[in-house]
Amino acid sequence: MKIATWNVNSLNVRLPQVLDWLAANPVAVLGLQELKLTDDKFPHMALEAAGYHSACFGQKTYNGVALLSRPPMRDIVRNLPGFADEQARVISATLETALGEVRLINAYFVNGQAPGSDKFAYKLQWLQALTQWVREQLAAHQHVVLMGDFNVAPEDRDSYDPEGLRGSIHHTPEERAHFQGLLDLGLHDSFRLFEQADNSFSWWDYRMLGFQKNRGLRIDHILISHALRPHAQACHIDRAPRKNKQPSDHTPVVLTLNLP
């Protein structure tokens, strides 16, 4: 059983690539971020034809998240309960697996623009609210997967230029402390459970040949709860879609669990 996350930067533009990718990578679950479309424009039919149920939470122009899954989902929750937010950033759902219930949380974390900005303050508030939601979900469910575009490079090795970018957005101590705070709730960064190549990134700037020069960041993550850890078999970044003609700036991260 595989679980993947992918920031598609407009599902309108990227739907053909998502369908192609799913055909080649028939994962059980795919979390999408940055749909940039409203729910009435969500391509339920095309995804159903590909064998996926879908639960979406969209908005116009910005943000928007969705969960796709082969088994049906239930108990779908949109955004962070108790945190008033005009931006559509989180969708959670429960899946029935061979292990029993798995609670999925798919999130598009706030970018934050620059330390000291209003957007950065919003990022920190949002991170606090998300942490509370994950804490509650972990209390209610043994098997929890927190996936998405975290907009945080957790460690220096997750950045192409950790010295030059020290203290800048995605690299600040505050953001990294929040990432560590999520781990401290009882989660593991599944990518780091396995040996990985140096300079493994999930996002590259469209400009200045960022991908060709591998000037990227690892900001897309799949975190799993303690109870899932023994079942994790692999986690890898699939760079192939970044080589497509009209690529997203992010590429999928894929977790393999030893479940049917």
Next chain:
DNA sequence: ATGACGGTGTGGCACCGA
């Protein structure tokens, strides 16, 4: 220090992303 690339909106560019 800035912009570079790409998506969206009701545009002739600005805003946002990371």
